[in-house]
Amino acid sequence: MDIILLERVEKLGAIGDVVSVKDGYARNYLLPNKKALRANERNKKVFEANRAKIESDNAERRTAAQADSGNVDGKQIILIRASSNSGQLYGSVSVRDIVDGLKAEGANVAKHMIVLERPIKTLGVFDVKVSLHPEVAVNIKVNVARSADEAELQTQGVDVMAAMFEQDVSGFTEAYDPNAEPGEIAIEEEAEEGEAQA
Numbered sequence: 001m002d003i004i005l006l007e008r009v010e011k012l013g014a015i016g017d018v019v020s021v022k023d024g025y026a027r028n029y030l031l032p033n034k035k036a037l038r039a040n041e042r043n044k045k046v047f048e049a050n051r052a053k054i055e056s057d058n059a060e061r062r063t064a065a066q067a068d069s070g071n072v073d074g075k076q077i078i079l080i081r082a083s084s085n086s087g088q089l090y091g092s093v094s095v096r097d098i099v100d101g102l103k104a105e106g107a108n109v110a111k112h113m114i115v116l117e118r119p120i121k122t123l124g125v126f127d128v129k130v131s132l133h134p135e136v137a138v139n140i141k142v143n144v145a146r147s148a149d150e151a152e153l154q155t156q157g158v159d160v161m162a163a164m165f166e167q168d169v170s171g172f173t174e175a176y177d178p179n180a181e182p183g184e185i186a187i188e189e190e191a192e193e194g195e196a197q198a
Contacts, residue, residue: 001026002039004047008134065133073138077101078151087161093120
């Protein structure tokens with residue numbers, strides 16, 4: 001289906017471009033969301049008559065989005081979630097969780113602005129794109145941790161899961177006294193110091 005774009009659409013084109021897309025994409029997404037018109041003679045005339053207004057409205061929205069981008073760009077939100085010992089979350093982080101986290105930080109965003117390339121299902125720090133306008137996009141960091149302390153460590157660049165496994169590998173070591181007779185229990189140095197002072 002041939003359509004006329006009413007706003008810039010990533011990987012398709014800019015305002016006024018006539019492009020050919022699959023029928024389902026046009027019918028289910030572009031046309032209902034008023035991002036495009038069917039490319040017939042009548043719609044082309046209507047678009048050309050209103051082109052200046054459409055472009056000025058787009059410029060206003062872009063300016064407002066650029067002003068708002070300072071409030072969102074580079075923000076880091078912390079989401080506390082339960083996970084298994086391997087770092088897999090019980091469930092996943094949704095777009096709504098990210099929007100709620102940003103609103104708590106004072107940023108005004110909607111669900112459709114969050115671009116999650118793949119679901120977040122593990123602990124860690126992730127870059128997430130926020131598209132405030134088709135021509136204005138910023139990045140935020142989403143820090144998914146089991147506690148505020150772990151989130152702080154992850155912010156500093158520590159891989160919490162790797163650090164946890166390193167601690168587990170060390171295991172339990174028994175006190176060793178090279179002078180002890182077989183069968184004797186090694187005496188703690190602190191206990192010896194306490195007896196020497198007494």
